[in-house]
Amino acid sequence: MLGSIAVSAVKILLVEDNPDEEELALIAFERSGVPAKKIFVARDGQEALDYLTAEGAFADRDIRETPSVVFLDINLPKLNGLEVLRRIRSDKRISLVPIVLLTSSDEQSDLLEGYRSGANSFIRKPYDFNEFITNINALGNYWLDMNLTPHA
Numbered sequence: 001m002l003g004s005i006a007v008s009a010v011k012i013l014l015v016e017d018n019p020d021e022e023e024l025a026l027i028a029f030e031r032s033g034v035p036a037k038k039i040f041v042a043r044d045g046q047e048a049l050d051y052l053t054a055e056g057a058f059a060d061r062d063i064r065e066t067p068s069v070v071f072l073d074i075n076l077p078k079l080n081g082l083e084v085l086r087r088i089r090s091d092k093r094i095s096l097v098p099i100v101l102l103t104s105s106d107e108q109s110d111l112l113e114g115y116r117s118g119a120n121s122f123i124r125k126p127y128d129f130n131e132f133i134t135n136i137n138a139l140g141n142y143w144l145d146m147n148l149t150p151h152a
Contacts, residue, residue: 014041101121
């Protein structure tokens with residue numbers, strides 16, 4: 001443990017509102033060796049923020065237990081991913097959590113706004129199933145095995 005950040009049982013926060021893409025991502029993470037119990041799925045932007053800030057339905061969660069990485073879709077209900085990203089970066093308690101924007105957006109403005117708002121990475125979701133699995137596997141390996149975070 002470093003400072004007030006603790007290692008969490010949840011290694012990945014996946015924020016995805018599309019059930020098909022959620023399922024593909026979970027299959028890919030499983031194939032890369034990340035057990036399902038290490039992944040928490042939020043299905044809208046507000047749920048993701050509530051989870052990270054230990055509010056609402058997650059008020060009993062220890063906020064110091066942060067995921068190793070957040071895979072955040074941009075196009076989400078309630079709060080879009082860019083707004084979620086801005087709020088994460090403005091909250092000192094969770095501002096250091098690595099955020100990967102994982103999106104089907106082809107908009108250059110989304111890419112620019114994502115990085116301006118503090119994204120650590122911007123990955124476009126491929127349309128090909130095998131390529132999607134390969135990319136998720138590589139992302140999981142990098143962010144969980146290679147990348148050092150403040151609580152690692």
